[in-house]
Amino acid sequence: MEIPELNAMFLFRRRPVALPADLRPSWRIGLILLLLKVCCRRGRSTLTRLHALSWGIRAEQTRSALLAVVTGSLAHNGDVIVRFDPALNRAVDFALGEQLIRRCGGSRIELAPKGDALATALEAAEEAYQTEKIFMREIKQKFTEGLVDQLFSRSN
């Protein structure tokens, strides 16, 4: 059967794909800077703690779990499984490349002056990272490296 309409050249074009914002470098870098600024003493953290914080802040359930860890109100049989997100490593790499953060000692990273300025601007920008900021102000700097160690020794 001959269908004249089909006698045309086909052209396939790839449409841009929708991407959740937390997988964008810009959103995640902003989050890292804010976490270092608000939740880490002297803007320094191990990568592990950053992973735990970044995991904890991203959804309602994980937020309450992290808060329970911080306040020590976690049920005895409660188990927290922190998921390591490879996207965070890439974001950290980008931030290192941009010299927003820098390596400090062996395993830790810290805010570089450029990153510190950007984090301060982000803190002041009221409309940005609203939910995240509320949460950060709640846990403050109480999620210490010690707690991180406890958390992981517990789940192991």
Add this chain to the structure above:
Amino acid sequence: MRFRRLEIRVQTSDGPYGVTLDFPDGLVLIWADNSMGKSTCVKAMLIALGMEAMLTTSQVELPIAPSVKTRLESPTGEHDVLESEVFLEIENAAKHRIVVRRAIKGSRDKNLITVYDGAALTATNSPGGSRDFFVNRAGAATRELGFHAYLAEFFGWELPAVRTYDGDERPLYFQCILPYLIVEQTRGWATTQPPVPTHFRLRDPNKRAVEFLLALDAHAVALKRQGLQAELARIDTVWRSQFAAAMEFAERTGGKIFELPSTPVATWPPTMAVAMVLPHGETWVDLEVRIVSMSAQLRELVENEIPRVKDISSSAQVELTQAELLVRDRQSLLSRLLDTLEMDRREIGAIAERLRAIDEDIQRNKDARVLTQLGSTQDLAFDKGSCPVCHQTIQDTLVPLEPDQAVMSLEESIAFLGEQRRTYGGVYENAKRELSSREKQVQSLRVEVSALRDRVRVLRQTLVSDGRGPSIAAIEERLRLDGSIRNLDAARAHFDTILESFAELARAWSTAQSQLNELPRVNVTTRDSEKISSWSAVLRDQLRDYGFASFKPDQAQISADSYRPEHDGFDLQNTISASDLIRTIWSYLKGMLELSRSVATNHPGFLIFDEPRQQSTKDFSFGKLIQRSADASAFHQQVIFFTSEDRNRLRSHLDGLPHTFYEIDGRVLKRL
């Protein structure tokens, strides 16, 4: 209306000072040198008429020179003003004269204006009675003791009602009309249309003033249109609130109303009949049908005498079996419905969850946008799509994608998510509606099941009771039916009154709509456009006379829409030279005066210019203005100029023209 005499009296520490000016018909020129007190005279006239709102918004200070308020300068030095007053004698079209008197400084209340009946200033015979009126207070233009209400009556004016920005109606204030008749120097020469006070919050005061002065029909049409639009808005509001009330009523009775329009319609009843339905099992039944069927049942029961138990025990047995079956049937239907209800609820929860997720993602995209904006000042490489270390092109993502797969930009993402949000919002609303309808069905089914259970119970009771007694089941059934019918009847009566109120609104709506359609498309009628075109002609004629040069005077005309002078459909104000602006103001205002000679208007037939030669308008132009104004006496009109032009040139301009010329040497206010 004509001015007849102005008297200013100032009591100073040096004795009385003052000035008296008489104003006959025709052209009157008052000459005095600069800053000697001419404008004080004009302002005193305005103040005497309670028009200070034309000059200031202050309610405390009268806007007039210190020479009548605080310190008067005279050739003998400065003297303190102890008291001052202004008197103005005016005459109306019926040749009736009154004198108004107002204190400027002194113990008398400055918001009081005393009116003496008769020519108290110019005639020697004693005046008639006097009355006090107030100005500057709410009601000055409407109440009997308000001065402007009195003045309107004296002028023979019926001031039209105009709308304010607050939605009220007020009379068009005198203060909005007089700027077209008296051009005062400090503000009057700046715009083609006179400056009209805005603090009264009247809508389009300039248009209304012109329409009134030239007695145009446009205002009546516009007012009618405004009134009708307000009426339509009112009906719309009432309709909506009635609609909400009707829906609420349906909700209360556990039913729904079909086909009731939520916004006003003109045809009533609507093509699709408005109906109220009640749930019945899994379907919806019309209220009316329900009442009829229940009534039929009841009638049947009433017609048969209440049976004895022994007569009906076998049929009651059958009925009991049926009723029990029905209970089971309904029960299972109910549990099915409850299952669906639960599913619906879960679905709604899922949709709400999804909506939350979308909202969060939108927020994060916006966060990323903020960071990008902030980061742009720091010159970040990944914003430009390249790696900060190796400078190769990278995608705006943290997860690996297929090669060549593009990522939506932030803006695209936000738009994309917004679209999703809209879709899910619609789905959510829809699901909510469905849920509420399902809940109603469940509720009504529960009622039915409980009624059926009662039935089973009374049937059982009947079967075990004394065989000679009446059937409890039959009695109970009758009572139940009777009660339900009564409830439904009340609901129907209420529903009918609701429908009746909508019918009334629909009638009002259709009347207002058709009246609105009957109004002319534009507010201007033929009679109006004739007036405006002759006004335009007089304007052009004068512009030619006065030597208007910014463009060909033939191209000027007055807009039938805004009543402002235009050139090729554009407002004149910004396209002409400063001196041509003055010529235009002369022509515009004097045009109204000249127009009133040939057609019926409300123009009172006088015009006062304070220092008309502004912006170094050529002396030749001013001469022409004087010549053209001299014919005022022939029409019993009055044109008054206050000027400080060169006296000799003035005399030569006035040569051979009918006029009155006052020359005041030195200060206008002199020792008496």
